[in-house]
Amino acid sequence: MFVPVPALASNIEKPAGVPINPADVKRVKLFQPFQQKSVTMHNRLGVSPMCMYSAVDGHLNDYHVLHYGSLALKGPGLVIIEASAVVPEGRITPQDSGLWSDSQIDNLKRVVDVIKSQGSTPGLQIAHSGRKASTSPPFLGDYVVAESDGGWPDRVVGPSDNAYAPHYAKPHAMTIPEIKQMVQYFADAAIRADKAGIEVLEIHAAHGYLLSSFFSGNSNKRTDEYGGCFENRIRFGLEVVQAVRAVWPSNKPLWVRISSAEYVNPDPMGEDPNGWDIYQSCRLAKEFKNLGVDLVDCSSGGNIHGVKYPSVPMYQVQFAEAIKRKAEIQTAAVGLIVEGTDAEQILEKGQADYILAGREFLRDSAFTLVAAQALNVDIQWNKQYSWAVKKARRHNTTKTGGNADMTTIP
Numbered sequence: 147m148f149v150p151v152p153a154l155a156s157n158i159e160k161p162a163g164v165p166i167n168p169a170d171v172k173r174v175k176l177f178q179p180f181q182q183k184s185v186t187m188h189n190r191l192g193v194s195p196m197c198m199y200s201a202v203d204g205h206l207n208d209y210h211v212l213h214y215g216s217l218a219l220k221g222p223g224l225v226i227i228e229a230s231a232v233v234p235e236g237r238i239t240p241q242d243s244g245l246w247s248d249s250q251i252d253n254l255k256r257v258v259d260v261i262k263s264q265g266s267t268p269g270l271q272i273a274h275s276g277r278k279a280s281t282s283p284p285f286l287g288d289y290v291v292a293e294s295d296g297g298w299p300d301r302v303v304g305p306s307d308n309a310y311a312p313h314y315a316k317p318h319a320m321t322i323p324e325i326k327q328m329v330q331y332f333a334d335a336a337i338r339a340d341k342a343g344i345e346v347l348e349i350h351a352a353h354g355y356l357l358s359s360f361f362s363g364n365s366n367k368r369t370d371e372y373g374g375c376f377e378n379r380i381r382f383g384l385e386v387v388q389a390v391r392a393v394w395p396s397n398k399p400l401w402v403r404i405s406s407a408e409y410v411n412p413d414p415m416g417e418d419p420n421g422w423d424i425y426q427s428c429r430l431a432k433e434f435k436n437l438g439v440d441l442v443d444c445s446s447g448g449n450i451h452g453v454k455y456p457s458v459p460m461y462q463v464q465f466a467e468a469i470k471r472k473a474e475i476q477t478a479a480v481g482l483i484v485e486g487t488d489a490e491q492i493l494e495k496g497q498a499d500y501i502l503a504g505r506e507f508l509r510d511s512a513f514t515l516v517a518a519q520a521l522n523v524d525i526q527w528n529k530q531y532s533w534a535v536k537k538a539r540r541h542n543t544t545k546t547g548g549n550a551d552m553t554t555i556p
């Protein structure tokens with residue numbers, strides 16, 4: 147039994163993260179609303195999906211209310227809840243979130259309601275981890291979790307029977323009936339996400355998890371209609387998108403996250419025609435667009451163990467830009483975007499339509515505020531805080547002594 151956020155405590159009317167001065171909305175793209183279908187995100191800076199490895203049997207709990215609530219309170223336009231597995235064996239770790247059972251809807255809805263109560267938009271990523279399943283939460287180590295510890299190393303699946311890395315479980319190559327069944331599981335999870343009140347649904351087809359491992363000829367060694375040529379390798383992903391779009395409400399946006407390149411060719415924009423590269427990603431994005439996908443979230447890597455990644459600021463923006471231009475679909479840029487001014491430049495230059503950040507929000511849940519400061523935008527803060535600190539912008543306040551800027555506190 148839990149008590150929903152009452153009207154007094156909600157910030158729906160004036161969400162944090164909205165410019166106070168309407169002229170700033172015109173001036174700064176990052177703080178313009180982003181509308182897709184009937185959903186409006188109140189700005190263009192969102193929280194990227196991030197696994198917390200803290201669920202029990204795929205059920206979210208108070209930790210997730212705390213974590214996502216603290217993010218939503220500080221003004222991002224969108225909070226994408228972490229990868230949630232469509233079947234138990236699709237979890238990365240036994241502690242992953244899941245959406246394979248109706249029993250998981252209520253706890254998810256509680257997190258959704260908390261995000262909504264602060265005027266932010268709740269998103270969710272649905273996922274299957276494929277041959278990277280049954281592993282340990284990273285903060286506990288990097289090992290396969292045995293059956294006796296709640297893992298399922300003998301039930302890990304992939305396009306073929308080659309393991310992701312020597313220390314990962316050997317997957318079972320999915321049969322065609324298993325592929326067809328999995329398509330349905332994704333659709334079932336989408337229906338549950340809608341019931342929980344999710345407004346933006348993202349299909350996880352990146353990072354070497356199940357769908358992306360089918361896309362790449364470096365991991366997909368099949369010889370049937372799900373392997374070989376580009377059209378065959380993307381077939382499973384397209385079937386999932388089609389099935390999800392069919393059940394996901396037509397007035398709600400559907401996003402797909404892909405790995406735009408996988409660095410077997412160390413040049414990120416280089417070719418890897420029999421593996422996976424940006425050129426195939428652009429073609430794939432066009433197919434997604436035809437199936438009713440609203441935005442491609444452009445990540446990269448994760449499918450090939452041991453390759454070197456560029457780790458420079460905004461390293462994936464080039465993918466978002468290429469896909470946006472070639473496939474003429476909206477894109478999200480993500481990856482080491484840690485400055486508000488950089489985020490604004492990406493939007494200004496038309497390289498992407500939306501900005502997602504992950505680790506910067508973990509470092510500072512008020513990243514939206516910090517980004518606004520950098521762009522000289524005064525943004526709304528939640529009323530419970532803003533009456534007390536008057537101006538959310540720290541450099542306008544005196545930290546010690548007179549506190550000229552502070553309301554008199556009783």
Ligand SMILES: Cc1cc2nc3c(=O)[nH]c(=O)nc-3n(C[C@H](O)[C@H](O)[C@H](O)COP(=O)(O)O)c2cc1C
Nearest residue numbers: 194195196197228229480481482483503504505506
């Ligand atoms: C703790 C953690 C968990 C993550 N979990 C997910 C996930 O569930 N789904 C996903 O697509 N990406 C996941 N990622 C990747 C992030 O969403 C993001 O794309 C990546 O961290 C790069 O963005 P950043 O430099 O802003 O952190 C995770 C990253 C971190 C740090």
